[in-house]
Amino acid sequence: MKYPGRMLGEVLAHLGAKPNTIKYPYEPAVVQAGLRGKIKFFAEKCIGCKICEKDCPSDAITVNKLGDKRFECIFDLDKCIYCAQCVDSCPKKALTVTNEFELAQLDRHKLRFIFHAPDAPPAPAAQPEPPAAKTA
Amino acid sequence: MALFNIIVFPGILFLVIAGLWFEFVDRRMYARMQHRQGPPWFQPLADFIKLLAKETIIPEDANRFLFTAMPVMALTATISAFFYIPLWSPRALFSFPGDAVVVMYLLTIPTLTFFLAGWYSTSLYSMIGAVRSLTQLFAYEIPLFMAVLAPAMLANTWSLAGIAAYYTAHPLMALLNVPAFCVAMVTLLGKLEKVPFDIPEAETEIVAGAFTEYSGRHLALFRLAVDIEVVVAGSLIVAMFLPFGLALPWYLGIIVYLLKITLVVALIAILRTIMARLRIEQMVNFCWKILAPVALAQLLLNLVVKGFLKP
Amino acid sequence: MSKITIPIGPQHPALKEPASFKITLNGEEIYSMDMRLGYNHRGIEKACEERSFIQGLYLIERICGICSHSHSTAYIQALEELAGLQVPKRGLYIRTLIAELERIHSHLLWLGVAAHEVGFDTLLMYTWRDRELVMDHLAEIGGNRVNYAVNTMGGVRRDLTPDEIAHILKDVDTLEERTKYYAQVATEETTLVARLSKIGYLSQTDAEFLGAVGPTARACGVDRDVRRDDPYAAYGDVQFKVCVDHHGDVYGRVLVRVGELMESYSIIRQLMKNMPDGPIAVKSPRRIAAGEVYSRYEAPRGEDCHYVKSNGTDKPERVKIRAPTLANWRAVRKMIEGNYLADAPIIIAAIDPCFSCTDRAIELVRPAGAETLTWGALRQHGIDWHRKQGLDFAELNKKLNTQLGRVK
Numbered sequence: 143m144k145y146p147g148r149m150l151g152e153v154l155a156h157l158g159a160k161p162n163t164i165k166y167p168y169e170p171a172v173v174q175a176g177l178r179g180k181i182k183f184f185a186e187k188c189i190g191c192k193i194c195e196k197d198c199p200s201d202a203i204t205v206n207k208l209g210d211k212r213f214e215c216i217f218d219l220d221k222c223i224y225c226a227q228c229v230d231s232c233p234k235k236a237l238t239v240t241n242e243f244e245l246a247q248l249d250r251h252k253l254r255f256i257f258h259a260p261d262a263p264p265a266p267a268a269q270p271e272p273p274a275a276k277t278a
Numbered sequence: 279m280a281l282f283n284i285i286v287f288p289g290i291l292f293l294v295i296a297g298l299w300f301e302f303v304d305r306r307m308y309a310r311m312q313h314r315q316g317p318p319w320f321q322p323l324a325d326f327i328k329l330l331a332k333e334t335i336i337p338e339d340a341n342r343f344l345f346t347a348m349p350v351m352a353l354t355a356t357i358s359a360f361f362y363i364p365l366w367s368p369r370a371l372f373s374f375p376g377d378a379v380v381v382m383y384l385l386t387i388p389t390l391t392f393f394l395a396g397w398y399s400t401s402l403y404s405m406i407g408a409v410r411s412l413t414q415l416f417a418y419e420i421p422l423f424m425a426v427l428a429p430a431m432l433a434n435t436w437s438l439a440g441i442a443a444y445y446t447a448h449p450l451m452a453l454l455n456v457p458a459f460c461v462a463m464v465t466l467l468g469k470l471e472k473v474p475f476d477i478p479e480a481e482t483e484i485v486a487g488a489f490t491e492y493s494g495r496h497l498a499l500f501r502l503a504v505d506i507e508v509v510v511a512g513s514l515i516v517a518m519f520l521p522f523g524l525a526l527p528w529y530l531g532i533i534v535y536l537l538k539i540t541l542v543v544a545l546i547a548i549l550r551t552i553m554a555r556l557r558i559e560q561m562v563n564f565c566w567k568i569l570a571p572v573a574l575a576q577l578l579l580n581l582v583v584k585g586f587l588k589p
Numbered sequence: 590m591s592k593i594t595i596p597i598g599p600q601h602p603a604l605k606e607p608a609s610f611k612i613t614l615n616g617e618e619i620y621s622m623d624m625r626l627g628y629n630h631r632g633i634e635k636a637c638e639e640r641s642f643i644q645g646l647y648l649i650e651r652i653c654g655i656c657s658h659s660h661s662t663a664y665i666q667a668l669e670e671l672a673g674l675q676v677p678k679r680g681l682y683i684r685t686l687i688a689e690l691e692r693i694h695s696h697l698l699w700l701g702v703a704a705h706e707v708g709f710d711t712l713l714m715y716t717w718r719d720r721e722l723v724m725d726h727l728a729e730i731g732g733n734r735v736n737y738a739v740n741t742m743g744g745v746r747r748d749l750t751p752d753e754i755a756h757i758l759k760d761v762d763t764l765e766e767r768t769k770y771y772a773q774v775a776t777e778e779t780t781l782v783a784r785l786s787k788i789g790y791l792s793q794t795d796a797e798f799l800g801a802v803g804p805t806a807r808a809c810g811v812d813r814d815v816r817r818d819d820p821y822a823a824y825g826d827v828q829f830k831v832c833v834d835h836h837g838d839v840y841g842r843v844l845v846r847v848g849e850l851m852e853s854y855s856i857i858r859q860l861m862k863n864m865p866d867g868p869i870a871v872k873s874p875r876r877i878a879a880g881e882v883y884s885r886y887e888a889p890r891g892e893d894c895h896y897v898k899s900n901g902t903d904k905p906e907r908v909k910i911r912a913p914t915l916a917n918w919r920a921v922r923k924m925i926e927g928n929y930l931a932d933a934p935i936i937i938a939a940i941d942p943c944f945s946c947t948d949r950a951i952e953l954v955r956p957a958g959a960e961t962l963t964w965g966a967l968r969q970h971g972i973d974w975h976r977k978q979g980l981d982f983a984e985l986n987k988k989l990n991t992q993l994g995r996v997k
C-alpha cells in the first residue's frame with residue numbers, strides 16, 4: 143500500500159539510537175586486518191634484483207645498493223598507490239604490507255620514507271629489522 | 279521597559295538565540311533520524327560567524343540596492359511579526375484588533391524578498407528559484423490563511439491576543455481545530471521551504487535557488503532570517519492551535535512555550551526526514567486538491583459549531 | 590514563455606563529476622538537451638601502452654572508482670586469453686564473488702544517489718550505511734575499499750578463509766533483509782513513487798536502437814545480460830535470473846536494480862556453498878604472445894568491453910575501453926526530452942553515469958584545410974600558442990621546481 147512517510151517507524155526508531163558514524167579522528171577508525179597500507183622493507187632479505195622497481199606501477203619504490211649485500215629502500219609515499227604489487231613481485235619476500243594508513247604529512251619532504259641499510263660491515267641476521275627513520 | 283522587550287527579551291536577542299538554537303535542534307534531529315552524529319550545538323553560530331567573515335560578492339549585473347536590502351528586509355519583517363504573537367500569556371507585546379492578519383502578511387514578506395532577491399541576482403538559477411518561490415507562495419498561502427482563519431473564527435476575533443484569551447477560557451474548543459493544525463503544519467513546510475516543499479532551493483536542480491548568488495554577510499543575514507522565521511511561524515502556530523498553559527505563572531509559561539516550539543520544530547524535522555521533494559506542479563496540485571478542501575471543511579465545521587453555541 | 594537555456598554543469602551540485610548539459614527550457618519543461626563530455630579525459634588508453642601488462646592492470650583498475658573490479662576483470666580476461674592461461678576454479682569463484690559484492694555496493698550506492706537527487710536524503714543515508722558492510726568485506730578480502738586489486742594475471746591475489754566466508758554469508762543475510770525494506774520504501778513511499786514514475790521514459794525499440802546497456806536497457810524490456818549470454822568467470826556454474834522490467838521509466842530502473850541486488854545475494858550464497866578447494870592462481874609470463882582479444886563483462890552499469898592487442902612484448906600495443914556509461918548517453922538525450930527541469934538530475938542519474946570512465950572517446954572533426962601534426966610538432970605548437978598568450982611554461986616550470994626544491 144502506498145502512503146507518505148513510509149520510513150517514519152525506521153527513523154523514529156533511530157532517533158535515540160547510537161549513531162552509526164564514528165567521530166574519527168577523535169575516535170580510532172575501524173581498520174581491516176587485510177588493508178593494504180604502508181609497505182615495510184627487510185633489508186637483510188633483499189638481493190637487489192630490482193624486480194619491485196620494475197613492476198611498481200607508479201615508480202614509488204627505489205632500491206639502492208650501498209655496498210656488498212647492503213641495500214636501502216626508498217619509498218615515495220605520495221607516489222605509492224598501495225597496490226602491493228612490489229610485495230607480490232619480490233622473489234625473496236623482502237617486502238611486506240602493513241595496515242598503517244594514516245600517512246598524510248604537511249611537509250612534502252616527509253613523504254619520502256627511507257628504510258636504511260644495515261650498518262657496514264653487514265650485521266648478522268640477529269638484527270631483525272633495521273631502524274626506520276624519516277629524512278627531511 | 280518596552281525597549282528592553284524589543285531588543286533583548288522576548289525581542290531581537292532572544293529571537294536570534296532561539297533561531298540558532300532551533301536550527302541546531304532541527305539539524306541534530308535530522309541527523310539522528312538518519313543514524314548520523316549531526317553537528318555540535320554551536321554549529322549554527324559558527325556557520326553564522328564564518329559567513330560574516332567571508333568575502334561578499336555582488337554580481338555585476340545585479341541591482342545593488344535590492345540585492346543588499348533584501349536580507350535586511352526579510353529579517354525585519356520576521357522580527358516585527360514576532361511582537362504581535364502572544365507567547366506564554368494571553369497577552370502579546372503589542373496588540374490591536376486584526377493583528378492576526380498583519381502577522382500573516384508580515385510572514386509573507388520573507389518569501390517576497392526571496393523572490394526579489396533571486397530575480398534581481400540576474401542568474402538563471404536564482405531566477406528559476408525566484409519564480410518557483412512565488413508559484414509556491416500562491417499554492418500554500420490560501421490553505422494556510424484558511425487554516426489560521428478557523429480558530430480565529432471560532433474565537434470571534436482577529437486579534438491574536440483575543441484568540442489566546444478565548445482558548446484559555448475554553449481550552450476544549452482548541453481540539454476542534456486539529457484538522458486545521460495539520461493543514462497549517464504542512465503548509466508551514468512550504469513557507470519555510472523544507473522538504474518535501476524545498477522546491478525553490480532544490481539543491482540538485484537549481485543549486486541554491488534564489489540564494490545562489492548570495493555570499494558572505496548577506497547570505498548570513500538571509501539564513502538568520504530563515505532561522506528566525508522558523509521560530510516566529512512556530513510561535514504563530516502555537517498561539518493559534520496549542521493555546522495551553524497560558525494562565526501559568528510566567529516562569530512556567532516560558533518553559534511550556536519553549537516545549538511547544540520544540541514540538542513544532544521536531545514535527546518539521548520529522549516531516550522533512552521521511553519524504554522526497556515533490557515537483558512544483560505536484561506541490562500545487564496537492565495544495566489545491568487536498569489542503570484547500572480540508573481547510574474549507576474545517577471552516578464549515580467551525581461555522582456550524584459557532585451556530586450551535588451562539589443562541 | 591520564451592525558451593531559456595540553463596547550464597547544468599560542468600560544476601553543479603547534482604553532478605559528482607564534471608560534465609556539461611545545456612538544457613533548453615520551455616517554461617519548466619525540457620525542450621532539448623545538449624551535452625559536452627570530456628572534462629575528465631585522462632589518457633588512460635595511451636598510458637597503458639607505455640606500461641607493462643601488470644602495471645597497466647592497476648591503471649585500468651582506476652578507470653572507475655565504483656566498478657574497479659569490472660574494468661580490471663575485463664582487462665585481465667583478455668590478457669589471460671592471449672597468454673592461454675587456465676585460471677584455477679577457486680580463483681574464478683573469488684573473482685565472481687568480488688564482482689557480485691561490487692554489484693551490491695554499486696547498486697546500493699545508486700539507490701542512495703537516486704534518492705538524493707529527488708531530495709530524499711534519509712534513504713541515501715540508510716543505503717550508504719548498509720553499503721559499508723560490503724565495503725568492509727571488500728577491504729578485508731582485497732585490501733582496499735575501492736581499488737581492491739584482487740585480480741592478477743592467472744587468477745586472484747588473495748584467498749578466502751572459512752571465517753571470512755561465514756562472515757560474508759551473515760552479512761548477506763542482513764543485507765537481504767535491508768534490501769527488501771528498501772524495495773518496500775521505493776515502491777510504497779508516495780512522494781518517492783511520485784517523483785520516480787513516468788519520467789525519463791524510453792521505449793524498448795528506442796533502447797535497442799540507441800544501444801542502451803545494463804539496467805537502463807533491462808528496465809525497458811531488453812533481455813540482455815552478458816553474465817548469462819556469454820558466461821565468464823564462474824557465472825556458468827550459478828543459477829540466476831536476469832531482471833527485466835517493462836516500465837521503461839526511472840521507477841523501472843529502480844525495480845531492476847533492486848531485483849539484481851536480490852539475485853546477487855543468491856549468487857553469493859551459491860558461490861560460497863560450492864567454493865572449490867585448490868590454488869587461486871597460476872604462474873603467468875611477463876611477455877604475452879602477439880594477438881588481439883575482445884573481452885566483455887557485465888558491470889553494474891552495463892556491458893563493459895575491453896579490447897587488447899599484444900605484439901609479443903611485455904607491453905600492450907593497444908588497449909581500447911568502452912565503459913557502459915558511454916553506451917547510455919544517447920539514450921539519456923532521448924529520455925530527458927519533454928520532462929520537467931526538476932527531473933533532469935534524476936533522469937541523468939538513472940543511468941548511473943560515471944563520467945570519467947567514459948571520457949576517452951574522441952571524435953575527429955576534420956574541417957577543410959586541417960593538417961595532421963606529428964607528436965613533436967603538436968607539442969611545439971602548444972608551447973608556441975601559450976607563449977603567444979603570455980604563458981611561458983619553461984619559466985613556470987623553473988619556478989615550480991625551485992619552490993619544490995627540485996633544482997638539480
Ligand code: SF4
Pocket residue numbers: 181197198199200201202203221222223224225226227228229
Ligand atoms: S605498493 Fe604498489 S605503488 Fe607502492 S611501491 Fe609497491 S608496487 Fe609501487
Ligand code: SF4
Pocket residue numbers: 187188189190191192193194195205231232233234235236237
Ligand atoms: S624485489 Fe625484493 S629482493 Fe628484489 S630489489 Fe626489490 S625488495 Fe629487493
